[in-house]
Amino acid sequence: MHYPKIYGFNKTSEAGVKVFAPSIFLQGCNFKCPFCFNSSLAKSKMKDHHEIPLKIIDDFILEHHPDMIMISGGEAMVNNGLQNLMHHFRSMGLKIGLSTNGVLWDRFIKIMHLVNYVAMDIKSADPETYEIFAPKGALNKVRITHGILRDNKRTKGESLFDYEVRTTLYPPYVNFNTIHQIGQMMEDNERWVLQQYRPTVRLYDMEATKGIEPYDFETLQRMLTIARTYTKGAQLRYV
Numbered sequence: 001m002h003y004p005k006i007y008g009f010n011k012t013s014e015a016g017v018k019v020f021a022p023s024i025f026l027q028g029c030n031f032k033c034p035f036c037f038n039s040s041l042a043k044s045k046m047k048d049h050h051e052i053p054l055k056i057i058d059d060f061i062l063e064h065h066p067d068m069i070m071i072s073g074g075e076a077m078v079n080n081g082l083q084n085l086m087h088h089f090r091s092m093g094l095k096i097g098l099s100t101n102g103v104l105w106d107r108f109i110k111i112m113h114l115v116n117y118v119a120m121d122i123k124s125a126d127p128e129t130y131e132i133f134a135p136k137g138a139l140n141k142v143r144i145t146h147g148i149l150r151d152n153k154r155t156k157g158e159s160l161f162d163y164e165v166r167t168t169l170y171p172p173y174v175n176f177n178t179i180h181q182i183g184q185m186m187e188d189n190e191r192w193v194l195q196q197y198r199p200t201v202r203l204y205d206m207e208a209t210k211g212i213e214p215y216d217f218e219t220l221q222r223m224l225t226i227a228r229t230y231t232k233g234a235q236l237r238y239v
Helices: 054-064 082-091 105-114 127-133 138-156 176-183 217-227
Strands: 006-010 023-026 068-072 095-100 117-121 162-169 192-196 234-237
Touching (some): 006 054, 068 117, 082 105, 095 105, 105 138, 117 138, 127 138, 176 217, 192 217, 217 234
Parallel strands (some): 023 068, 068 095, 095 117, 117 162, 162 192
Antiparallel strands (some): 006 023
16 A cells, blocks of 8 residues: 655644644645745655654554544645545544645545545635746636535535635735735635744745745734635634
8 A cells, every 4th residue: 555655743733723633744745835834845855764654653643542633745635645545544533634735626526535624725816926836727726626625514514524724924925905805715704814924944935035024913913804804714823
């Protein structure tokens, strides 16, 4: 049985997940977001000696009994064998969470029956902005995935499937107008998380992000106020 290699393991729950859900991280991504702080994974720079054996994850699960495991990256769905890995964890009694950039909708529909929770990014509402760091037509594909998530939740109910939309407030890509534009894509009560941009020393593109400061708290609050005119489920994170 082929499983994708695991290169990161966070033993605490990912922000936003309501149950005990440690995270694993897979390598590779089809985006080149300059503000990405998992740059070694996104750029596929991890080597074999960085790999975390699946047995270590399994032993932790058997000892601590989490409710769910989050699978992240990079972009997890670029990896072959992802479905096998999901089946493996489900056989241990875990629910499955997935973090994704939302572009690979055609792959997602093949595995969504295995997934209980999705955290999906909407990074902009402007197709040209998306194509600075993503494949051509990315925004349209994200919109398709967004619709699939809505339909899946309506069909299964929140107890079996839930999701959140995330927008990182990176100043070159996101401003007040962007919040209005993405807001028009949202339905009332959808969970929409506005994430503070977090400059670190290991971002994907240190040259492009040089000198770019996060928005101040007052600006974040104004963005949240705008977002809540579209959905009561809007919230801030990492502030």
